[in-house]
């Protein structure tokens with residue numbers, strides 16, 4: 001079954017590169033002709049400029065043409081997923097749509113598989129998520145990710161199709177758990193970056209990671225996820241990576257908040273809008289997610305990092 005990627009950013013290109021090493025010819029859809037020309041003529045993607053692409057990776061601005069592939073990797077930012085799927089006019093009956101984005105949609109208040117199911121009910125939704133920097137995948141470094149698909153037969157087929165010599169996929173049918181882990185870890189990573197940027201130390205970061213993980217599990221359980229999914233690669237695994245590495249844009253965005261520095265607005269920082277969506281979701285479900293709420297306020301510049309920490313420290317004492 002053929003593979004195509006919608007979105008020519010760092011992650012989509014890195015996945016295309018990884019799959020091309022296994023002999024797949026991969027087509028990429030990009031919305032702008034400059035990116036398409038760069039991939040087809042210079043064999044470089046603008047978001048991964050240091051890495052040469054093989055001839056087997058080609059690009060097009062014609063989304064209906066690219067979207068004919070049996071497996072479509074959706075690697076646009078989360079808030080662009082719905083609009084991207086809406087651009088595809090042809091029905092995608094039985095095609096496997098694998099979300100590669102991390103977040104919660106601000107309009108629908110669902111993760112990517114919910115957006116896919118809503119926009120293209122005739123397709124099979126899945127998600128590929130977990131600890132991996134695009135640059136590591138592009139350099140063929142060892143990586144393990146979660147492939148979640150409610151249809152286990154389709155999930156097994158995807159697991160085999162998308163695993164490579166360096167990229168090992170574990171499978172689950174718990175799409176809600178997998179997508180919420182990936183979405184929420186970005187919010188907690190912003191909190192951790194802000195904590196380190198403000199000079200509050202590694203002990204405070206460990207507290208935020210642990211209590212943040214409790215918030216991730218609380219929300220996911222409320223929405224029907226399995227706790228063990230949150231403890232896997234897509235939750236705890238990605239939380240550990242993103243909260244401790246300066247390669248993470250979410251973590252670096254938090255660092256900039258803590259240091260009072262300006263952050264490059266052209267970079268994709270999924271945790272900001274996801275914090276807002278998660279806050280609305282928490283209000284609707286009547287659950288308490290104080291770290292996520294503070295990240296929303298600090299990200300919207302409504303509260304300073306120092307005020308947010310004071311608020312978190314002064315909440316009523318409780319059982320762990």
Ligand SMILES: NC(=O)C1=CN([C@@H]2O[C@H](COP(=O)(O)OP(=O)(O)OC[C@H]3O[C@@H](n4cnc5c(N)ncnc54)[C@H](O)[C@@H]3O)[C@@H](O)[C@H]2O)C=CC1
Pocket residue numbers: 007008009010011012030031047075076077078080083084100101102103132133134135267268270
């Ligand atoms: N970069 C990484 O290391 C990883 C990224 N991801 C996820 O992959 C998703 C994409 O991230 P990156 O590839 O890193 O982003 P990026 O910033 O490198 O690229 C985003 C791409 O999407 C395109 N785009 C932006 N808005 C669009 C819109 N409205 N319609 C259509 N296309 C649009 C941009 O032109 C660009 O080609 C995010 O959800 C991210 O969390 C997941 C794992 C690793």
Ligand SMILES: O=C(CO)COP(=O)(O)O
Pocket residue numbers: 102130131132133186189238241242247248249250251268269270
């Ligand atoms: O999701 C990622 C690592 O798993 C990439 O993190 P950032 O989006 O914060 O760069």
